Amino acid sequence: MASVLRDPPPCHASRCVRRGRFPNPARRSGGYRVGKLQTSPYPPDPTLCNVTEFDRRVSWSAPNGEEKTLATRGREEGPVSQPRSGPTVALRCFGADLRRRREAAGMTLQSVAEKIKKDRVTPARWENAETVPNPRMVGVLLDLYETPADERAEVLRALAEAKKPGWWHPWREVAEVGVIDLESAATSIRSYAPGVLPDLLQTTEYAEALMSLRNPYEDPAVRRLRLELLEARKEHTIGDGNGRDRAGLWVLLEEATLRRRVGGAGVMARQLDYLESRIADVRSSVAIQVIPPRVPHPLAISLCGHLEILRFKEFGMGERLIQIGLHPSMTLITDDSDAVENYRMAVDVTSGFAPPRFTPLPLTSKDFG
Incomplete structure (x- = not known):
């Protein structure tokens, strides 16, 4: 049986073992290895270990000696249960x-x-x-x-x-529950995307290429779950673009966002075609405005980063501001009225420097060959 290292590195998982949050591995035969440093007779809890890269950080040996990860466990035994990241x-x-x-x-x-x-x-x-x-x-x-x-x-x-569990329950292993639940219940979403396209406007190919850039070592099975969740998320939030839209989505983009290549030329060409189809559909509740690069729009919006402002029909549900970070743990959600108002004013003012909705994109799929 593997034994706990006497001088483990100062990681969160090792602190959990020292504080007794994982059972004593000496009490049973066999054990689970957390980060290939610690042992425990039970599969590790990702909520205690702060695990996001399931396949690399958490693994254990099955009774037959096979090396397993949380990702393989999810495929074989169903999704790994995690607590809500926020109330619904x-x-x-x-x-x-x-x-x-x-x-x-x-x-x-x-x-x-x-x-x-x-x-x-x-x-x-x-x-x-x-x-x-x-x-x-x-x-x-x-x-x-x-x-x-x-x-x-x-x-x-x-x-x-x-x-009741949310519609995302089958994908709870990889879901940002707080963001997804709020988006699904919103009647209006206003988004500013200065770096890459917002999730709700990404094609599957674009999203997969972006995931590969953010985490090239992610287990392919986990990535497939994320892509499945993205498609379901778009369907539940903004609809299918065929007159069955749900929330109104107004996106303010920097032109540089469209020119920034994510994936190959074919990926970008099909992504632009998808955006054009949304713009051309007068029945769609998706509005896209692109800020030209030479327009001297206010500096304030450039300091915001990727954000969403959500409005709800439910009585007592004030507007929410979501600041989206590179990693889910860096995403911030607030209902502070002053913060929401400041960001909404910045978006309102900046949108006046961009062409109105239904204006064709400044570049087409042909620009990517």
Whole structure:
């Protein structure tokens, strides 16, 4: 049996072992190797190890001696379960509804906690969509708030909806749940893309070439999952472009983004053809504006980086600002009204320097040979 190294490097996985978050490997025969440095009798939990490159960082030996990774485990045993990266829109709306009912009843969080014999933080977590109460406890809260009988059934239906897994559940192993859930529930998405095309406008070939640049060592099986998720994400968010669009997508692009080659000439040519088809379709809710390179548009937008501003129809769901980083862990989501307003103003002003929607792209597929 492999043994734990006495002086492991200061990585997150090794700290987990030293702090007892992984079971003691000496208690069982066989073990799992985390980063090829640590052992544990159980498959490693990627949420504890902060693992993103499943195939390279986490591997273990199966009982038959075969070397396995989280990616192969996902293909053989189903996707690896991970916690939410943020509450769903349905859960946020449910929590906001509980807060409105409590305030309408004239009760504080402390008084509610005393009535239900819980700590004050418990009802606060329910209202902030950090945890989900069970139906029995929701019934107790509705009694405290003197909720009419005809409304109780609707609240319980909203609770059941908030507990349902999202459509992305089959791909939860590779999904950025917070971003995907917000996009799927949005009625309007405004995007500024200064570097590469936004995910929702990428063809499969373009997306695959971009993934290869970002992580050339990624397991092909994991990459296929990401590509499948991208196609499903586009379908659920902006529709198929045949008059069945869902959210309105308004994208502001720098011309340099279109000229920046991702993949081969054929990949870029087909990507431009796809964008042109979206622009030419008057039924589509996708709007694309391209900022010419010589236009002296405000510097402020250039400091933003890739961003999205999302608007929702649900009552109590304010606009969200998403700043997209190179790695999912660097993506930031905020509902701060001042931040959202500043970024929206920067996008509004800059869009005035670009030709209107339906304007043909400044280059075509022929420019890539």
